[in-house]
Amino acid sequence: MLDLAIIGGGPAGLTAGLYATRGGLKNVVMYEKGLPGGQITQSSEIENYPGIKEVVTGMELMEPWPEQCMRFGLKHEMAEVTRVSKTAAGFFKITLAGGDEALAENVIVCTGSTPRRAGFKGEDAFFGKGVSTCATCDGFFYKDREVAVLGGGDTALEEALYLANICSRVYLIHRRDSFRAAPSTIEKVKSNPKIELVLNSTVKEVYGDASGVNGVLAEDKEGNVIDLKVPGIFVFVGMNVNNGVLKQDDGSFLCDVNAQGEVIVDLGMRTSVEGLFAAGDIRIEAPKQVVCAAGDGAVAALQVVARSL
Ligand code: FAD
Ligand code: NAP
Numbered sequence: 118m119l120d121l122a123i124i125g126g127g128p129a130g131l132t133a134g135l136y137a138t139r140g141g142l143k144n145v146v147m148y149e150k151g152l153p154g155g156q157i158t159q160s161s162e163i164e165n166y167p168g169i170k171e172v173v174t175g176m177e178l179m180e181p182w183p184e185q186c187m188r189f190g191l192k193h194e195m196a197e198v199t200r201v202s203k204t205a206a207g208f209f210k211i212t213l214a215g216g217d218e219a220l221a222e223n224v225i226v227c228t229g230s231t232p233r234r235a236g237f238k239g240e241d242a243f244f245g246k247g248v249s250t251c252a253t254c255d256g257f258f259y260k261d262r263e264v265a266v267l268g269g270g271d272t273a274l275e276e277a278l279y280l281a282n283i284c285s286r287v288y289l290i291h292r293r294d295s296f297r298a299a300p301s302t303i304e305k306v307k308s309n310p311k312i313e314l315v316l317n318s319t320v321k322e323v324y325g326d327a328s329g330v331n332g333v334l335a336e337d338k339e340g341n342v343i344d345l346k347v348p349g350i351f352v353f354v355g356m357n358v359n360n361g362v363l364k365q366d367d368g369s370f371l372c373d374v375n376a377q378g379e380v381i382v383d384l385g386m387r388t389s390v391e392g393l394f395a396a397g398d399i400r401i402e403a404p405k406q407v408v409c410a411a412g413d414g415a416v417a418a419l420q421v422v423a424r425s426l
Contacts, residue, residue, distance in 0.1 A: 121421050122211050122221035123147040124198045124362055127155020128407045129397030130227035131182045132414030134191035140422035143190065146219070148211065150197035153186075154179035155229055156398075157407050161253045161279035166407055174253065178407070198362050201226065201371060201393070209392065223392045223421045226363065226380065227414060230356035230398040230405070235267055239323035239330075240352070247330025247349050248323060252276040256283050259349045265290055265333045267320050268353035274298040274306045276353055281311040288345050290315040290335050315343070323350055358399045375401055386417035394420060 120142040123130045126149025134147045147153070157163060160175035169178060187193065197214040201224055204210050211219045232250035234240055240248055249255040256264075256279060264284050266277040269291035275298070277289045289306065294316045296303050306312055318337045325331040333345045360378045363371045372388035372395075373381040379402075380395035382388055388395055396413035398405050403413075 118208065119144050119146055119211075119219060119221035120425060121145045121223045121225065121418075122201075122209065122219065123225045123227060124201065124211070125149060125155070125227035125229055125359075125397070126151075126153035126183075126193065127227060127229045127397060127410060128157065128179070128182070129229070129410040129414035129417075130155075130225070131186040132411040133225045133227060133396060133418040134414075135186040135189065136415045136418035137421055138189035138191045140418065142422060142425060145190070146192045146194050146221075148194050148196050148198045148213070150195070150214075152195075153183045153193060155410075156231070159251045159253050161256075161276065163407065176253075198228075200364070201362050202365060203371065203390070223394070223424065225386070225394040225396055225414070225417045225421065226399060227395075227397045227410075228359035228362060228399055229410075230358045232353065233355045233357050235320060235352050235354045237320040237322060239325070243323050243325055243330050246328075247325060249349065249351050250353065252279050252351055255349070255351075256280050259284050261285050262349075263288070263345075263347045265315075265320075265335075265345055265347050265350040266353065267291075267350060268355075269293060269296040269298065270353065270355065271298040271302060273351075273353035274302045276351060277312055278302070278305055278309060280351065281309050285311070287312045288315050288333075288335075288347065289313070290318050290320060290333075292319045293317065315345075318343075320350070356398065356405065360399060379403070384416075385420045386413055387420060392424070 157175035164172040200212040209221045209224045263286040265288040318335045321336040322334040336342045372390045382400045386394045394417035396417040397410035
């Protein structure tokens with residue numbers, strides 16, 4: 118029986134593990150399907166994590182976390198959790214992708230969020246062949262070439278700036294004429310000579326052939342279509358929360374979620390089910406920041422420690 122199972126090894130899960138084990142819990146496992154670090158490891162730069170004065174990549178930021186967070190006995194199991202459910206005896210059952218199961222007295226769900234698809238024609242067919250959601254991973258394929266970016270939030274604008282360092286031109290396509298990103302980022306984008314704004318427009322279609330994308334058709338509000346002959350488009354249109362592990366056989370969720378599927382928690386990161394906590398991007402009103410996810414993980418772990426006294 119685990120004292121605590123943590124699902125997900127991003128900033129929230131790692132920090133939860135640090136605080137739980139340092140708080141005295143002995144049998145704590147963090148299930149992470151990939152390498153620990155979370156989605157920020159895909160980011161080309163982060164400059165708002167307190168205490169880190171330099172602009173660093175997400176990978177650089179997260180590199181020391183696993184060692185520090187595991188120093189007090191947190192165990193990492195590289196496994197995908199398919200479901201968290203409740204047993205008749207009142208414990209939590211953790212089911213893994215291979216069918217293995219574990220029992221836990223407490224669970225903190227920290228499965229974060231993943232990039233949303235925009236829904237234009239060709240998006241799925243060309244995904245990985247010119248359509249990408251990760252500039253750090255795929256930007257270099259377009260060195261000295263033109264690319265398109267779709268979206269008007271922090272991610273789209275920051276990644277457009279990153280791509281402008283590598284590519285000859287970046288067409289930033291946004292469905293409105295104002296952005297929802299941080300004002301300083303908007304200023305940088307507007308003053309970057311390599312970024313061309315395509316405003317009040319959406320992507321209608323991405324076309325290409327067996328070798329990948331050849332172009333993007335963008336349509337403005339009057340129905341005018343422009344044909345951008347680019348080999349790549351980066352889609353940054355928001356995030357979906359990864360709440361799949363909470364789905365039960367009958368389609369219901371183990372705990373209360375809102376209309377967007379975000380887990381409803383109180384200030385202690387407690388869900389509607391005793392012993393079940395949610396931390397980081399998956400929770401309601403998450404500011405979707407590394408510092409907040411880490412803070413949530415600490416708060417949830419301290420609640421579990423208090424429950425176990
Ligand atoms: P995540 O980081 O999403 O981690 C969740 C983890 O759970 C993942 O590692 C995933 O593999 C794992 N997981 C999911 N499902 C399962 C499962 N079923 N079984 C096992 N493991 C599972 N924030 C900032 O503060 N500053 C920035 O500058 C910034 N820039 C960003 C740039 C980009 C491109 C992106 C995508 C995000 C950025 N963010 C930034 C947001 C920040 O990355 C997130 O808010 C933060 O990572 C959320 O942490 P989390 O631990 O809640 O979830
Ligand atoms: P976001 O803030 O939700 O922005 C999504 C953008 O995509 C919006 O501009 C939206 O347009 C547009 N969009 C949505 N659906 C679309 C569609 N189908 N077709 C075309 N455009 C579409 O998402 P995000 O930029 O990924 O940011 C997610 C969270 O992480 C935010 O809270 C953000 O602040 C945070 N984040 C922070 C940092 C940082 O602090 N430096 C960096 C990255 C992310 P509208 O504007 O018209 O709605």
